[in-house]
Amino acid sequence: MNLAEHQRAMRDLIAGRAIANDPYIEQASRSIGLDVTRDTIRGWRVFRLGQSCRLTTAILRARSRFDEVLDAVQCSSPFIEELSRAFLESAIALDDDLIATVARFELALMGDEETIVDWPCDPYEVLAGLLSGTDTPVCAGSPHRTLVSRAMPGRFRLI
Amino acid sequence: MIATGINYEGRDPRFVETVLPLAEVVEVTPDAIATIRDGRAVIPAETIDELRTIARGARLTIHGVGLSIASADAMNENYLTLVDELMSSLDVAWHSEHLGYTTVDGENLGTMLVPPRTDEALDLICSRVESIQRRYAKPFLLEHVVNLFPDPGGDYTAAGFLNEIVRRTGCGLILDLYNLECDVHNELCTSSEFLDELELEAVREIHIANGTIDRGLRVDVHSRVTRDETLATLREVLPRTPNAEAVIFEMLGPYVGPTGLAAIANELRRVREVVQR
Numbered sequence: 359m360n361l362a363e364h365q366r367a368m369r370d371l372i373a374g375r376a377i378a379n380d381p382y383i384e385q386a387s388r389s390i391g392l393d394v395t396r397d398t399i400r401g402w403r404v405f406r407l408g409q410s411c412r413l414t415t416a417i418l419r420a421r422s423r424f425d426e427v428l429d430a431v432q433c434s435s436p437f438i439e440e441l442s443r444a445f446l447e448s449a450i451a452l453d454d455d456l457i458a459t460v461a462r463f464e465l466a467l468m469g470d471e472e473t474i475v476d477w478p479c480d481p482y483e484v485l486a487g488l489l490s491g492t493d494t495p496v497c498a499g500s501p502h503r504t505l506v507s508r509a510m511p512g513r514f515r516l517i
Numbered sequence: 518m519i520a521t522g523i524n525y526e527g528r529d530p531r532f533v534e535t536v537l538p539l540a541e542v543v544e545v546t547p548d549a550i551a552t553i554r555d556g557r558a559v560i561p562a563e564t565i566d567e568l569r570t571i572a573r574g575a576r577l578t579i580h581g582v583g584l585s586i587a588s589a590d591a592m593n594e595n596y597l598t599l600v601d602e603l604m605s606s607l608d609v610a611w612h613s614e615h616l617g618y619t620t621v622d623g624e625n626l627g628t629m630l631v632p633p634r635t636d637e638a639l640d641l642i643c644s645r646v647e648s649i650q651r652r653y654a655k656p657f658l659l660e661h662v663v664n665l666f667p668d669p670g671g672d673y674t675a676a677g678f679l680n681e682i683v684r685r686t687g688c689g690l691i692l693d694l695y696n697l698e699c700d701v702h703n704e705l706c707t708s709s710e711f712l713d714e715l716e717l718e719a720v721r722e723i724h725i726a727n728g729t730i731d732r733g734l735r736v737d738v739h740s741r742v743t744r745d746e747t748l749a750t751l752r753e754v755l756p757r758t759p760n761a762e763a764v765i766f767e768m769l770g771p772y773v774g775p776t777g778l779a780a781i782a783n784e785l786r787r788v789r790e791v792v793q794r
Binding site: 360361362364365366368369372382385386389390391392393394395397398399402403405409434435436437439440 | 548551552553558583588589590618619621622624625626627628630632633635637638641664665666667669670703731732733734736738771
Protein backbone atom coordinates (compact mmCIF):
# COMPACT_ATOMS: atom_id res chain seq x y z
CA MET A 359 0.00 0.00 0.00
CA ASN A 360 1.22 3.50 -0.68
CA LEU A 361 0.78 6.23 1.93
CA ALA A 362 -2.62 7.42 0.69
CA GLU A 363 -3.99 3.87 0.54
CA HIS A 364 -2.66 3.10 4.01
CA GLN A 365 -4.25 6.20 5.48
CA ARG A 366 -7.61 5.60 3.78
CA ALA A 367 -7.55 2.03 5.07
CA MET A 368 -6.84 3.22 8.62
CA ARG A 369 -9.63 5.80 8.37
CA ASP A 370 -12.10 3.19 7.15
CA LEU A 371 -10.97 0.73 9.81
CA ILE A 372 -11.49 3.21 12.64
CA ALA A 373 -14.84 4.32 11.24
CA GLY A 374 -15.95 0.68 10.95
CA ARG A 375 -16.52 0.96 7.21
CA ALA A 376 -14.12 -1.68 5.91
CA ILE A 377 -11.08 -3.80 6.69
CA ALA A 378 -8.71 -3.53 3.74
CA ASN A 379 -7.07 -6.66 2.40
CA ASP A 380 -3.63 -5.87 3.78
CA PRO A 381 -1.62 -7.70 6.46
CA TYR A 382 -0.99 -4.58 8.54
CA ILE A 383 -4.60 -3.38 8.42
CA GLU A 384 -5.81 -6.88 9.32
CA GLN A 385 -3.41 -6.92 12.26
CA ALA A 386 -4.61 -3.45 13.32
CA SER A 387 -8.24 -4.62 13.08
CA ARG A 388 -7.53 -7.28 15.72
CA SER A 389 -5.67 -4.91 18.06
CA ILE A 390 -6.87 -3.63 21.41
CA GLY A 391 -5.66 -0.25 20.16
CA LEU A 392 -8.52 -0.13 17.69
CA ASP A 393 -11.11 -0.52 20.44
CA VAL A 394 -9.33 1.99 22.66
CA THR A 395 -9.05 4.48 19.80
CA ARG A 396 -12.71 4.17 18.85
CA ASP A 397 -13.83 4.52 22.46
CA THR A 398 -11.55 7.50 23.00
CA ILE A 399 -12.92 9.28 19.92
CA ARG A 400 -16.48 8.59 21.04
CA GLY A 401 -15.70 9.51 24.65
CA TRP A 402 -14.36 12.92 23.62
CA ARG A 403 -17.42 13.61 21.49
CA VAL A 404 -19.71 12.67 24.36
CA PHE A 405 -17.74 14.79 26.81
CA ARG A 406 -17.64 17.85 24.57
CA LEU A 407 -21.29 17.59 23.59
CA GLY A 408 -22.24 17.18 27.24
CA GLN A 409 -20.59 20.52 27.94
CA SER A 410 -21.74 22.33 24.82
CA CYS A 411 -25.29 20.92 24.50
CA ARG A 412 -26.13 20.33 28.12
CA LEU A 413 -29.93 20.53 27.83
CA THR A 414 -30.29 18.30 24.79
CA THR A 415 -27.81 15.79 26.17
CA ALA A 416 -29.81 15.68 29.41
CA ILE A 417 -33.18 15.10 27.76
CA LEU A 418 -31.78 12.51 25.36
CA ARG A 419 -30.25 10.64 28.28
CA ALA A 420 -33.47 10.92 30.28
CA ARG A 421 -35.36 9.37 27.38
CA SER A 422 -32.60 6.82 26.55
CA ARG A 423 -32.05 8.19 23.05
CA PHE A 424 -28.62 9.76 23.40
CA ASP A 425 -26.66 6.99 21.66
CA GLU A 426 -29.14 6.87 18.78
CA VAL A 427 -28.67 10.59 18.10
CA LEU A 428 -24.90 10.49 18.57
CA ASP A 429 -24.62 7.62 16.09
CA ALA A 430 -26.65 9.60 13.55
CA VAL A 431 -24.28 12.58 13.66
CA GLN A 432 -22.28 12.62 10.41
CA CYS A 433 -20.12 15.63 11.29
CA SER A 434 -16.39 14.94 11.73
CA SER A 435 -15.40 18.56 12.39
CA PRO A 436 -12.91 19.09 15.21
CA PHE A 437 -14.76 22.31 16.08
CA ILE A 438 -17.34 21.97 18.81
CA GLU A 439 -19.58 24.61 17.25
CA GLU A 440 -20.01 22.51 14.10
CA LEU A 441 -20.29 19.23 15.98
CA SER A 442 -22.90 20.74 18.31
CA ARG A 443 -24.99 22.02 15.42
CA ALA A 444 -24.96 18.61 13.75
CA PHE A 445 -25.86 16.92 17.04
CA LEU A 446 -28.75 19.30 17.70
CA GLU A 447 -30.04 18.92 14.16
CA SER A 448 -30.03 15.14 14.63
CA ALA A 449 -32.02 15.58 17.82
CA ILE A 450 -34.48 17.91 16.09
CA ALA A 451 -35.03 15.24 13.44
CA LEU A 452 -36.23 12.71 16.07
CA ASP A 453 -39.90 11.80 16.32
CA ASP A 454 -40.12 13.27 19.81
CA ASP A 455 -41.67 16.71 20.04
CA LEU A 456 -40.16 17.66 23.38
CA ILE A 457 -36.63 16.52 22.49
CA ALA A 458 -36.88 18.44 19.21
CA THR A 459 -38.08 21.55 21.05
CA VAL A 460 -35.27 21.43 23.60
CA ALA A 461 -32.73 20.96 20.78
CA ARG A 462 -34.24 23.88 18.82
CA PHE A 463 -34.08 26.01 21.95
CA GLU A 464 -30.44 25.11 22.58
CA LEU A 465 -29.57 25.78 18.95
CA ALA A 466 -31.21 29.19 19.28
CA LEU A 467 -29.18 29.88 22.45
CA MET A 468 -25.98 29.22 20.48
CA GLY A 469 -26.94 31.46 17.58
CA ASP A 470 -26.63 35.19 17.09
CA GLU A 471 -30.10 35.62 15.59
CA GLU A 472 -33.19 36.44 17.61
CA THR A 473 -35.29 33.26 17.37
CA ILE A 474 -38.80 32.17 18.38
CA VAL A 475 -39.11 28.66 19.79
CA ASP A 476 -42.54 27.14 20.37
CA TRP A 477 -42.95 24.67 23.21
CA PRO A 478 -45.66 22.02 23.57
CA CYS A 479 -45.76 22.78 27.31
CA ASP A 480 -44.34 25.02 30.04
CA PRO A 481 -40.62 25.39 29.28
CA TYR A 482 -39.68 26.37 32.83
CA GLU A 483 -40.68 23.00 34.26
CA VAL A 484 -38.79 21.17 31.54
CA LEU A 485 -35.66 23.30 31.88
CA ALA A 486 -35.68 23.07 35.68
CA GLY A 487 -35.85 19.29 35.45
CA LEU A 488 -33.03 19.11 32.92
CA LEU A 489 -30.75 21.53 34.76
CA SER A 490 -31.30 19.87 38.13
CA GLY A 491 -30.29 16.58 36.58
CA THR A 492 -32.63 14.80 38.96
CA ASP A 493 -36.03 14.79 37.35
CA THR A 494 -37.19 13.21 34.16
CA PRO A 495 -38.63 16.20 32.33
CA VAL A 496 -42.38 16.27 32.26
CA CYS A 497 -44.21 18.04 29.47
CA ALA A 498 -47.10 19.63 31.31
CA GLY A 499 -49.35 22.58 30.77
CA SER A 500 -50.42 24.44 27.67
CA PRO A 501 -48.19 25.37 24.70
CA HIS A 502 -45.83 28.30 25.28
CA ARG A 503 -43.74 30.50 23.01
CA THR A 504 -40.24 31.76 23.86
CA LEU A 505 -38.10 34.43 22.29
CA VAL A 506 -34.36 33.67 22.42
CA SER A 507 -31.85 36.49 21.98
CA ARG A 508 -28.29 37.22 23.05
CA ALA A 509 -29.34 40.79 23.74
CA MET A 510 -31.83 39.76 26.42
CA PRO A 511 -30.97 39.34 30.12
CA GLY A 512 -31.28 35.62 30.81
CA ARG A 513 -31.13 35.01 27.03
CA PHE A 514 -34.88 34.19 26.66
CA ARG A 515 -38.37 35.10 27.78
CA LEU A 516 -41.93 33.95 27.27
CA ILE A 517 -43.91 35.95 24.74
CA MET B 518 18.90 28.26 31.52
CA ILE B 519 16.06 25.96 30.53
CA ALA B 520 12.61 27.52 30.92
CA THR B 521 9.58 25.91 32.49
CA GLY B 522 6.23 26.16 30.79
CA ILE B 523 2.69 24.97 30.41
CA ASN B 524 -0.01 24.83 27.75
CA TYR B 525 -2.97 27.21 27.92
CA GLU B 526 -6.30 26.78 26.13
CA GLY B 527 -7.64 30.28 26.74
CA ARG B 528 -10.62 31.86 28.48
CA ASP B 529 -9.69 30.84 32.01
CA PRO B 530 -8.85 33.96 34.06
CA ARG B 531 -8.20 31.95 37.23
CA PHE B 532 -5.65 29.80 35.39
CA VAL B 533 -4.01 33.00 34.13
CA GLU B 534 -3.83 34.43 37.65
CA THR B 535 -2.78 31.29 39.50
CA VAL B 536 -0.69 29.17 37.15
CA LEU B 537 0.73 31.33 34.38
CA PRO B 538 2.85 33.58 36.65
CA LEU B 539 4.91 30.44 37.31
CA ALA B 540 5.44 29.72 33.62
CA GLU B 541 8.28 31.18 31.58
CA VAL B 542 6.89 29.66 28.38
CA VAL B 543 3.19 29.41 27.52
CA GLU B 544 2.28 26.95 24.81
CA VAL B 545 -0.81 27.82 22.77
CA THR B 546 -2.64 25.37 20.54
CA PRO B 547 -4.39 27.22 17.70
CA ASP B 548 -7.05 24.53 17.31
CA ALA B 549 -7.94 24.74 21.00
CA ILE B 550 -8.38 28.51 21.11
CA ALA B 551 -10.12 28.89 17.74
CA THR B 552 -13.83 29.26 17.31
CA ILE B 553 -16.12 29.10 14.28
CA ARG B 554 -17.46 32.43 13.08
CA ASP B 555 -19.40 32.79 9.82
CA GLY B 556 -18.44 29.25 8.91
CA ARG B 557 -14.69 29.58 9.33
CA ALA B 558 -12.24 29.02 12.16
CA VAL B 559 -10.85 32.20 13.67
CA ILE B 560 -8.95 33.21 16.77
CA PRO B 561 -11.28 35.61 18.64
CA ALA B 562 -9.91 39.13 19.07
CA GLU B 563 -10.40 38.87 22.84
CA THR B 564 -8.21 35.75 22.90
CA ILE B 565 -5.46 37.55 20.98
CA ASP B 566 -5.68 40.39 23.51
CA GLU B 567 -5.45 37.91 26.37
CA LEU B 568 -2.38 36.29 24.80
CA ARG B 569 -0.76 39.71 24.32
CA THR B 570 -1.15 40.30 28.04
CA ILE B 571 0.28 36.87 28.85
CA ALA B 572 3.21 37.55 26.52
CA ARG B 573 4.33 40.40 28.79
CA GLY B 574 5.34 37.81 31.38
CA ALA B 575 6.24 34.74 29.33
CA ARG B 576 7.43 33.57 25.94
CA LEU B 577 4.61 32.28 23.73
CA THR B 578 4.96 29.20 21.55
CA ILE B 579 2.51 27.68 19.09
CA HIS B 580 1.97 23.93 19.37
CA GLY B 581 -0.45 22.55 16.82
CA VAL B 582 -2.63 19.49 16.72
CA GLY B 583 -4.53 19.96 13.49
CA LEU B 584 -1.87 20.57 10.84
CA SER B 585 -1.86 16.91 9.82
CA ILE B 586 1.61 17.19 8.34
CA ALA B 587 1.72 13.50 7.42
CA SER B 588 -1.59 13.34 5.52
CA ALA B 589 -1.00 11.92 2.06
CA ASP B 590 -3.48 14.31 0.43
CA ALA B 591 -2.74 17.69 2.00
CA MET B 592 -1.86 19.56 5.14
CA ASN B 593 -4.70 21.44 6.79
CA GLU B 594 -4.65 24.92 5.23
CA ASN B 595 -7.33 26.14 7.67
CA TYR B 596 -4.96 25.34 10.50
CA LEU B 597 -2.18 27.31 8.84
CA THR B 598 -4.54 30.27 8.50
CA LEU B 599 -4.94 30.22 12.29
CA VAL B 600 -1.18 30.13 12.68
CA ASP B 601 -0.90 33.07 10.25
CA GLU B 602 -3.26 35.02 12.49
CA LEU B 603 -1.25 34.26 15.63
CA MET B 604 2.12 34.88 13.99
CA SER B 605 1.02 38.26 12.66
CA SER B 606 -0.49 39.37 15.98
CA LEU B 607 1.93 38.03 18.58
CA ASP B 608 5.62 37.60 19.20
CA VAL B 609 5.86 33.81 18.93
CA ALA B 610 9.15 32.22 19.96
CA TRP B 611 8.75 29.03 17.93
CA HIS B 612 6.17 26.80 16.30
CA SER B 613 5.72 23.05 16.56
CA GLU B 614 3.50 20.19 15.45
CA HIS B 615 3.02 16.48 15.85
CA LEU B 616 4.48 14.02 13.39
CA GLY B 617 1.16 12.45 12.54
CA TYR B 618 -2.05 12.79 10.59
CA THR B 619 -5.51 13.77 11.78
CA THR B 620 -7.31 13.98 8.44
CA VAL B 621 -7.61 11.70 5.42
CA ASP B 622 -8.96 13.20 2.20
CA GLY B 623 -10.16 16.13 4.29
CA GLU B 624 -12.10 13.93 6.72
CA ASN B 625 -11.22 14.46 10.36
CA LEU B 626 -10.36 11.21 12.14
CA GLY B 627 -11.03 12.44 15.66
CA THR B 628 -7.61 11.10 16.61
CA MET B 629 -3.98 11.35 15.53
CA LEU B 630 -2.20 8.46 13.84
CA VAL B 631 1.43 7.85 13.03
CA PRO B 632 2.37 7.34 9.39
CA PRO B 633 4.42 4.36 8.22
CA ARG B 634 8.08 5.41 8.23
CA THR B 635 8.64 5.02 4.50
CA ASP B 636 10.70 7.05 2.05
CA GLU B 637 7.43 8.25 0.51
CA ALA B 638 6.24 9.62 3.87
CA LEU B 639 9.67 11.06 4.59
CA ASP B 640 9.82 12.99 1.28
CA LEU B 641 6.31 14.34 1.80
CA ILE B 642 6.91 15.43 5.40
CA CYS B 643 10.28 17.02 4.65
CA SER B 644 8.87 19.09 1.79
CA ARG B 645 6.10 20.30 4.10
CA VAL B 646 8.50 21.13 6.91
CA GLU B 647 10.51 23.20 4.44
CA SER B 648 7.39 24.99 3.25
CA ILE B 649 6.44 25.84 6.84
CA GLN B 650 9.97 27.06 7.53
CA ARG B 651 9.68 29.37 4.51
CA ARG B 652 6.22 30.56 5.53
CA TYR B 653 7.22 31.55 9.07
CA ALA B 654 10.62 32.90 9.95
CA LYS B 655 10.55 31.00 13.23
CA PRO B 656 12.09 27.71 14.35
CA PHE B 657 9.83 24.74 13.61
CA LEU B 658 9.86 21.60 15.79
CA LEU B 659 8.27 18.18 15.35
CA GLU B 660 7.01 15.91 18.11
CA HIS B 661 6.82 12.12 17.98
CA VAL B 662 3.30 10.77 18.54
CA VAL B 663 1.92 7.93 20.67
CA ASN B 664 0.81 4.92 18.66
CA LEU B 665 -1.95 2.65 20.01
CA PHE B 666 -1.86 0.37 16.97
CA PRO B 667 0.78 -2.17 15.95
CA ASP B 668 3.96 -0.55 14.65
CA PRO B 669 3.29 0.47 11.03
CA GLY B 670 6.97 -0.11 10.24
CA GLY B 671 8.72 1.25 7.18
CA ASP B 672 12.24 1.95 6.02
CA TYR B 673 13.36 3.63 9.26
CA THR B 674 13.17 3.15 13.01
CA ALA B 675 11.07 5.69 14.91
CA ALA B 676 14.15 7.64 16.03
CA GLY B 677 15.87 7.17 12.66
CA PHE B 678 12.88 8.70 10.89
CA LEU B 679 13.00 11.79 13.11
CA ASN B 680 16.77 12.03 12.64
CA GLU B 681 16.41 11.95 8.87
CA ILE B 682 13.80 14.73 8.91
CA VAL B 683 16.17 16.81 11.05
CA ARG B 684 19.09 16.05 8.75
CA ARG B 685 17.19 17.05 5.60
CA THR B 686 15.32 20.10 6.89
CA GLY B 687 17.20 21.42 9.89
CA CYS B 688 14.02 21.47 11.96
CA GLY B 689 14.11 20.89 15.69
CA LEU B 690 12.47 18.19 17.79
CA ILE B 691 10.21 17.97 20.79
CA LEU B 692 11.06 15.04 22.99
CA ASP B 693 7.84 14.06 24.73
CA LEU B 694 8.80 11.88 27.65
CA TYR B 695 5.23 10.83 28.33
CA ASN B 696 4.68 9.82 24.70
CA LEU B 697 7.85 7.78 24.97
CA GLU B 698 6.55 6.17 28.19
CA CYS B 699 3.35 5.25 26.35
CA ASP B 700 5.22 3.66 23.45
CA VAL B 701 7.49 1.79 25.86
CA HIS B 702 4.54 0.58 27.95
CA ASN B 703 2.71 -0.45 24.77
CA GLU B 704 5.81 -2.43 23.71
CA LEU B 705 6.63 -0.46 20.58
CA CYS B 706 10.18 0.39 21.66
CA THR B 707 12.44 0.62 24.65
CA SER B 708 13.40 3.93 26.14
CA SER B 709 17.13 3.31 25.77
CA GLU B 710 16.83 2.23 22.12
CA PHE B 711 14.91 5.37 21.25
CA LEU B 712 16.99 7.83 23.26
CA ASP B 713 20.33 6.31 22.27
CA GLU B 714 19.46 6.58 18.57
CA LEU B 715 17.70 9.97 18.57
CA GLU B 716 19.78 13.04 17.69
CA LEU B 717 19.31 14.63 21.08
CA GLU B 718 21.15 17.78 19.98
CA ALA B 719 18.07 18.55 17.84
CA VAL B 720 15.75 18.55 20.85
CA ARG B 721 14.67 22.14 21.55
CA GLU B 722 11.77 21.37 23.84
CA ILE B 723 10.80 18.56 26.21
CA HIS B 724 7.23 17.64 27.13
CA ILE B 725 6.07 15.90 30.25
CA ALA B 726 2.54 14.79 31.12
CA ASN B 727 0.57 11.89 32.53
CA GLY B 728 -2.45 9.90 31.46
CA THR B 729 -4.17 6.63 32.10
CA ILE B 730 -4.01 2.96 31.24
CA ASP B 731 -6.95 1.66 29.25
CA ARG B 732 -7.29 -2.08 28.65
CA GLY B 733 -3.56 -2.45 29.20
CA LEU B 734 -2.52 0.37 26.87
CA ARG B 735 -1.02 3.58 28.20
CA VAL B 736 -2.91 6.39 26.49
CA ASP B 737 -1.98 9.95 25.76
CA VAL B 738 -4.71 11.93 27.52
CA HIS B 739 -2.72 14.48 29.56
CA SER B 740 -5.13 14.16 32.43
CA ARG B 741 -2.95 14.05 35.55
CA VAL B 742 0.11 15.53 37.17
CA THR B 743 3.39 13.93 36.22
CA ARG B 744 4.54 10.71 37.82
CA ASP B 745 7.82 10.69 39.75
CA GLU B 746 9.23 8.24 37.18
CA THR B 747 8.70 10.80 34.42
CA LEU B 748 10.54 13.48 36.36
CA ALA B 749 13.33 10.99 37.02
CA THR B 750 13.63 10.40 33.27
CA LEU B 751 13.65 14.17 32.76
CA ARG B 752 16.58 14.44 35.17
CA GLU B 753 18.46 11.82 33.18
CA VAL B 754 17.68 13.31 29.78
CA LEU B 755 18.41 16.98 30.47
CA PRO B 756 22.21 16.63 30.45
CA ARG B 757 21.95 14.85 27.09
CA THR B 758 19.84 17.58 25.42
CA PRO B 759 22.20 20.57 25.29
CA ASN B 760 19.92 22.65 23.06
CA ALA B 761 16.67 22.17 24.97
CA GLU B 762 15.19 25.57 25.78
CA ALA B 763 12.03 24.61 27.62
CA VAL B 764 10.29 21.86 29.54
CA ILE B 765 6.53 22.03 29.12
CA PHE B 766 4.03 20.33 31.41
CA GLU B 767 0.93 19.53 29.36
CA MET B 768 -2.60 19.11 30.65
CA LEU B 769 -5.77 19.11 28.58
CA GLY B 770 -8.28 21.85 29.41
CA PRO B 771 -11.08 19.58 30.66
CA TYR B 772 -8.77 18.09 33.30
CA VAL B 773 -7.67 21.43 34.73
CA GLY B 774 -10.76 21.68 36.96
CA PRO B 775 -10.61 18.16 38.39
CA THR B 776 -6.83 18.43 38.94
CA GLY B 777 -7.07 21.82 40.61
CA LEU B 778 -5.11 24.98 39.95
CA ALA B 779 -3.02 24.61 43.10
CA ALA B 780 -1.86 21.14 42.03
CA ILE B 781 -1.00 22.41 38.55
CA ALA B 782 0.92 25.36 39.98
CA ASN B 783 2.76 22.95 42.25
CA GLU B 784 3.58 20.81 39.25
CA LEU B 785 5.37 23.75 37.62
CA ARG B 786 7.37 24.24 40.81
CA ARG B 787 8.35 20.55 40.79
CA VAL B 788 9.45 20.79 37.16
CA ARG B 789 11.44 23.94 37.87
CA GLU B 790 13.26 22.21 40.69
CA VAL B 791 14.35 19.45 38.32
CA VAL B 792 15.30 21.85 35.55
CA GLN B 793 17.32 24.16 37.77
CA ARG B 794 19.23 21.38 39.53
